[in-house]
Amino acid sequence: MGAVIEELSNRKLFYILALFGIIQTSFFLFGALFSPEPTSFMNYLMTTCSDSNPDVPSWHQIRPNGCKKIDQLKGYTPLTENVRDIVFVAQMPHERDNIKIMYSPWFQFMLGMLDFTIAYNENHLLDPEIEIQLEVRMGYKSIEDTNGQWIEYHNLNITRTLKCSIDEHKKVNGEHYNCEPIDLFELSATIHPFYLLNIRFPRSDKACNLNALAPNCKLPLFEELTATEIHQNGGFTQIWLWLKCIVFPFMGYANYWYTQRINYLNRSKYLVEKAIQALGISMLILDIPIEILTFITKWPILLFIGDFRQGLFYVVLFVFWLIFAGEHLFENGAGNTLRNYWINLTLIGTASFGFLIYEMAERGLQLWNPFHSIWATKNGSWWAHVLLTISSIATILYLIFLTYKVVLVWATVKRKREAQLYSSNPARKLKVESIIFRFKFLMVFTIVCAFVTIATYFLKQIGEIILHEDHTDGETAYETSWTTGFLTFAFGMWNLYVLLLLAMYAPSHKYYGEASILMSDITHSMDNFNGGQNGALITLLKDSNE
Structure with missing residues (x-):
């Protein structure tokens, strides 16, 4: 079967993207105009x-x-x-x-x-x-x-x-x-x-x-x-809780629908399909409105659980970006395994392990002793600096590698398209050009999502600095309302991005009559184009009757 993104008409795709754009804007305006600043x-x-x-x-x-x-x-x-x-x-x-x-x-x-x-x-x-x-x-x-x-x-x-x-x-x-x-x-x-x-x-x-x-x-x-x-702020918590209650059912159904689609296939899952499934599950876990439990229980662990869920989503998101970009660079199916990404996965693991140890040493111990601080002693402060420095360096190196891979993917697609696809008949050329355009659009969306994620992380760090400043009055800066808008914007973008992946990269139930003729003409070219069945782009170009 072909993927939904391949078989969806341009008009339907435009309507879907326009709807997503309206929803994304609504997330920002909802946070900026109706939600108070995050803290008081x-x-x-x-x-x-x-x-x-x-x-x-x-x-x-x-x-x-x-x-x-x-x-x-x-x-x-x-x-x-x-x-x-x-x-x-x-x-x-x-x-x-x-x-x-x-x-x-x-x-x-x-x-x-x-x-x-x-x-x-x-x-x-x-x-x-x-x-x-x-x-x-x-x-x-x-x-x-x-x-x-x-x-x-x-x-x-x-x-x-x-x-x-x-x-x-x-x-x-x-x-x-x-x-x-x-x-x-x-x-x-x-x-x-x-x-x-x-x-x-x-x-x-x-x-x-x-x-x-x-x-x-x-x-x-x-x-x-x-x-x-x-x-x-209680008002910010209410807005955040409402957003989670709204998106959680949609994300839950999207995960169920995607899982059902890939389970119908008479083949093993590709690595990129497994990565999308893991990303959807991690987003679903992040969307669970566990804040409701604060009203029926006195558990002090919910804040720590929230940080752990956020960290889990970041890890899976970074791994997915790595696989999504890398699967288009391997030839002859060589990339359909995590072993080929050991360098980048080591960077992700190092950064994640450092942040996890810091979180356990700081907020984890505060579950029993809220007056504990890893920064209170020179040794604790030294270890905190070491953990955060190593994790930050690993994160920066990962982003450099990811940027390099994205640029390499674009260059590879452009080179092979000019070398092979443009020599084909008009029907095949139109079909493949449409798929490549949609793939590039998704890559652009991925890059935008990556920058928003990084900006959100740094915004959180700046927020921590602001929290530790010497406040002399009860006034709140005007920018904080727009900070809330940016946080809701990022939350909406993560959900829409994952929903788009689950919906567009799921196997389609459609069979178009011309697929056999079209694909019989280009099967050999596609095999040479990106070396095997594991690539996400090749998944879109495979025979829908397979």
């Missing part, structure tokens, strides 16, 4: 409280008042030698116009950061990098326990690296250092409506006199401590 944040100027009995566990809160407030740290005399009586408090979320607001499972995740305000003092210079130790206690309340006691969520000591700098012209007493915010925690699910943070910075003057590198000995007196909480 709240700043909390942490309240400083005095604990008269720090050795007895107790909660310090703001609402209702459960804090003996310290107005100025500069004039405060610690009650204990290790200054554990000083507690920094953040109660999340804020009240708004005396109305209690709460976190929702729609927020999906919560990222916490700390920002230090430290004044320059020529008598106590601050090192560019210092390790600080924090005693962190996090509690939560449910809606039913609004007026009750806080329930302890986590209680542990953590170490972080504080990086601060100051311009030469600002080295005057009273000016402030520019300190990078430090990551505090990341919750993989917002399963509770209210949270409370109690943070202490223990330090012993006696220990500091004996060892200047003892915990917090190099941490100067700071004026303010600000906690920044970042979460996914």
